[in-house]
Amino acid sequence: xxxxxxxxxxxxxxxxxxxxxxxxxxxxxxxxxxxxxxxxxxxxxxxxxxxxxxxxxxxxxxxxxxxxxxxxxxxxxxxxxxxxxxxxxxxxxxxxxxxxxxxxxxxxxxxxxxxxxxxxxxxxxxxxxxxxxxxxxxxxxxxxxxxxxxxxxxxxxxxxxxxxxxxxxxxxxxxxxxxxxxxxxxxxxxxxxxxxxxxxxxxxxxxxxxxxxxxxxxxxxxxxxxxxxxxxxxxxxxxxxxxxxxxxxxxxxxxxxxxxxxxxxxxxxxxxxxxxxxxxxxxxxxxxxxxxxxxxxxxxxxxxxxxxxxxxxxxxxxxxxxxxxxxxxxxxxxxxxxxxxxxxxxxx
Amino acid sequence: xxxxxxxxxxxxxxxxxxxxxxxxxxxxxxxxxxxxxxxxxxxxxxxxxxxxxxxxxxxxxxxxxxxxxxxxxxxxxxxxxxxxxxxxxxxxxxxxxxxxxxxxxxxxxxxxxxxxxxxxxxxxxxxxxxxxxxxxxxx
Ligand SMILES: Nc1nc2c(ncn2[C@@H]2O[C@H](COP(=O)(O)OP(=O)(O)O)[C@@H](O)[C@H]2O)c(=O)[nH]1
Ligand SMILES: [Mg+2]
Numbered sequence: 511x512x513x514x515x516x517x518x519x520x521x522x523x524x525x526x527x528x529x530x531x532x533x534x535x536x537x538x539x540x541x542x543x544x545x546x547x548x549x550x551x552x553x554x555x556x557x558x559x560x561x562x563x564x565x566x567x568x569x570x571x572x573x574x575x576x577x578x579x580x581x582x583x584x585x586x587x588x589x590x591x592x593x594x595x596x597x598x599x600x601x602x603x604x605x606x607x608x609x610x611x612x613x614x615x616x617x618x619x620x621x622x623x624x625x626x627x628x629x630x631x632x633x634x635x636x637x638x639x640x641x642x643x644x645x646x647x648x649x650x651x652x653x654x655x656x657x658x659x660x661x662x663x664x665x666x667x668x669x670x671x672x673x674x675x676x677x678x679x680x681x682x683x684x685x686x687x688x689x690x691x692x693x694x695x696x697x698x699x700x701x702x703x704x705x706x707x708x709x710x711x712x713x714x715x716x717x718x719x720x721x722x723x724x725x726x727x728x729x730x731x732x733x734x735x736x737x738x739x740x741x742x743x744x745x746x747x748x749x750x751x752x753x754x755x756x757x758x759x760x761x762x763x764x765x766x767x768x769x770x771x772x773x774x775x776x777x778x779x780x781x782x783x784x785x786x787x788x789x790x791x792x793x794x795x796x797x798x799x800x801x802x803x804x805x806x807x808x809x810x811x812x813x814x815x816x817x818x819x820x821x822x823x824x825x826x827x828x829x830x831x832x833x834x835x836x837x838x839x840x841x842x843x844x845x846x847x848x849x850x851x852x853x854x855x856x857x858x
Numbered sequence: 859x860x861x862x863x864x865x866x867x868x869x870x871x872x873x874x875x876x877x878x879x880x881x882x883x884x885x886x887x888x889x890x891x892x893x894x895x896x897x898x899x900x901x902x903x904x905x906x907x908x909x910x911x912x913x914x915x916x917x918x919x920x921x922x923x924x925x926x927x928x929x930x931x932x933x934x935x936x937x938x939x940x941x942x943x944x945x946x947x948x949x950x951x952x953x954x955x956x957x958x959x960x961x962x963x964x965x966x967x968x969x970x971x972x973x974x975x976x977x978x979x980x981x982x983x984x985x986x987x988x989x990x991x992x993x994x995x996x997x
Contacts, residue, residue: 523915523916523945524915524918524945524946524947527915527916527918528918530918531918535866598895599891599892599893599894599895599896599897599898600892600897600898601888601889601892601898601899601900602897602898602899602900603899603900603902605899605900605901605902605913605917606900606901606902612905612909612912613906613908613909613912614912615912618916619913619916620916620917621899621917623897625867625897
């Protein structure tokens with residue numbers, strides 16, 4: 511373990527790859543590993559790229575990586591396919607698009623399936639990002655399909671989130687309303703070579719404006735009543751757009767058109783995060799979420815162990831069916847000894 | 859928490875090297891491996907040895923399946939093996955080669971580190987079984 515960390519910090523690719531495998535498999539000792547890595551992190555800029563399947567995410571990631579490499583920066587990429595089955599086989603094909611940086615070891619590209627989602631794919635992603643950060647990557651890009659809450663959680667591990675919207679996809683713009691719009695710092699109308707790009711750009715701008723108006727109005731009314739003020743403040747925090755209006759950019763990932771504009775926007779957002787203090791605020795939220803997730807998981811495991819030691823859930827279920835007990839009493843009975851330990855420990 | 863957590867999934871890279879344009883063979887292998895429950899990373903057509911090494915090392919695969927039809931196996935495969943060795947990845951990566959490899963060339967490839975060779979006549983079940991039995995045991 512110590513060797514693995516030393517080798518990773520010394521820049522050995524194999525050690526980095528192996529560390530990510532341990533994280534993904536949740537191998538024994540992976541927690542200590544991530545714990546050790548933490549103190550070496552914090553320097554990488556993490557960019558999340560999301561959007562529907564086929565939107566051109568991987569193609570764009572390839573071009574972004576190439577551009578950063580031309581600037582002399584090193585890059586890590588994690589491409590997650592959350593639609594792959596949790597168990598059983600899968601084919602991960604994001605690597606096919608890595609044409610311009612293929613063969614360049616300073617772009618570390620890693621494919622991840624949903625298998626890592628035992629205990630949260632977002633946790634596994636965040637931990638893998640930590641490994642790339644500790645390794646010394648300047649930029650870490652996380653690619654994931656944007657569809658549900660799982661994916662939103664994944665992409666939230668990034669500092670800056672770019673959402674890809676292909677042109678002429680009225681449905682996609684509709685879909686954005688259901689959650690993805692809130693997390694986008696930058697919207698990329700990729701495949702701008704296809705008809706309908708202008709219209710999609712317009713629709714996106716409209717949607718962003720509407721959202722901004724809404725937050726501003728809420729702020730005004732919020733002044734009237736304390737509770738409303740609190741609510742609007744919460745919303746302002748939630749939408750996270752004080753001082754940053756999400757930007758829209760057009761790209762043709764296939765030939766690289768617009769990629770420089772996108773890079774500039776990403777840099778603008780990074781500057782904004784640093785200067786406004788929002789970056790730290792996001793980090794705080796992220797760490798709080800990570801701690802909560804781990805706690806939930808650990809306590810669950812503790813309780814599961816207790817349940818197993820008492821013969822499993824089935825016997826309790828039977829007793830509930832027979833009206834000998836009820837679910838609340840069962841929960842109390844199982845948690846009581848744990849509670850006692852915790853209290854004794856706290857008092858002692 | 860669950861039992862699957864300990865059950866290691868076999869990770870494979872299916873790589874197509876050489877200049878010939880068909881990747882049907884590689885696709886068939888990728889699908890057969892997937893159906894066998896393996897996690898397959900497919901890297902696309904026309905990969906150079908360096909690119910294959912990069913992918914195998916970064917993806918930390920247990921198994922590297924090289925599909926090669928062009929007849930250049932005597933130069934390309936040893937280059938890949940040397941590349942893996944350079945990254946200390948040769949010892950615990952099972953390398954299998956699929957394609958038209960004449961009998962005479964096989965001993966040399968095996969000596970260089972190829973674990974198994976599957977010609978056009980070999981069945982997918984054979985390859986899957988071979989991988990299951992020979993995939994390296996890691997911690
Ligand atoms: N016309 C056009 N096609 C693109 C563009 N970017 C990507 N594609 C194509 O869209 C398809 C899906 O791309 P991919 O990067 O795999 O999408 P992903 O699923 O979002 O990662 C591929 O066939 C790409 O060649 C673009 O800017 N214009
Ligand atoms: Mg992709």
